[in-house]
Amino acid sequence: MESLHANQAELFEALTKITINIKKDSADRKTSAYFKRRLETLEAYWADYKYNHDRRPTTSRSHTYFTNRKYEQAEEVYKKTKVFINQQYQDVLMRSKMEQPSGTSGQQQQSSYQVINNTSMATIVPIADYVAINLKKDSYSTISIHDIKSCLSDTDTFLCYSQKPIYHFESDEKLCEPEPGTG
Numbered sequence: 001m002e003s004l005h006a007n008q009a010e011l012f013e014a015l016t017k018i019t020i021n022i023k024k025d026s027a028d029r030k031t032s033a034y035f036k037r038r039l040e041t042l043e044a045y046w047a048d049y050k051y052n053h054d055r056r057p058t059t060s061r062s063h064t065y066f067t068n069r070k071y072e073q074a075e076e077v078y079k080k081t082k083v084f085i086n087q088q089y090q091d092v093l094m095r096s097k098m099e100q101p102s103g104t105s106g107q108q109q110q111s112s113y114q115v116i117n118n119t120s121m122a123t124i125v126p127i128a129d130y131v132a133i134n135l136k137k138d139s140y141s142t143i144s145i146h147d148i149k150s151c152l153s154d155t156d157t158f159l160c161y162s163q164k165p166i167y168h169f170e171s172d173e174k175l176c177e178p179e180p181g182t183g
Contacts, residue, residue, distance in 0.1 A: 004052055005065060011049045012070065015077045018042055019084050035089035042085065046078045132160070139168045 018038060022030075053071050060066070130148065133140045141164050151160035 004056065005063075008049065008052050008065065008070065008074075011045055011052070012074050012077070014045050015042070015049070015074060015081060018045075019081050022085070022088060030088065030092055032089065032092060035085055035092065039082070039085050039089075042078065042081055046074075049074055049078075132162075137169075139166050141166045 018041065022038060025034075049071075056065070065071075130143045130145070131140050132143045141162060143160070143162065143164070147160060147162060147164075153159070
């Protein structure tokens with residue numbers, strides 16, 4: 001039983017070190033493959049942690065593992081780390097997109113991204129470099145990196161002139177739709 005406690009403590013420490021190690025690594029190491037490996041490692045640690053938790057006898061609820069809510073703490077670290085990895089991964093994708101030569105579009109490259117959440121995974125193939133969505137989130141327009149560079153900007157706000165059409169969402173429409181047979 002004590003070895004199970006020790007194993008849980010080691011896994012908890014490994015979960016917390018993932019974010020610390022990512023922050024320490026240099027920017028040139030942080031590629032999409034790097035973040036995919038980190039996410040796989042995180043998922044493996046969490047799967048082991050959950051497996052061990054499920055093997056614990058429920059009769060020992062007075063143990064400090066339960067009274068200190070170690071499982072809930074580990075789950076919180078797991079969720080925050082997953083969000084952190086996905087944000088960093090999106091930043092890498094955005095930087096690589098911004099560094100593309102002018103005139104190169106996502107359609108020409110047929111690039112795709114995998115979106116991963118707790119229960120499912122979907123492949124997204126972009127139809128434009130970027131999408132500009134209004135604050136009410138009821139309309140959008142496609143936009144290219146060239147369009148963004150010609151915008152007036154103030155930190156995280158952009159004022160852009162565009163002659164491209166503006167599309168409006170109906171109440172039940174979504175910006176992304178799965179291909180038939182994928183979900």
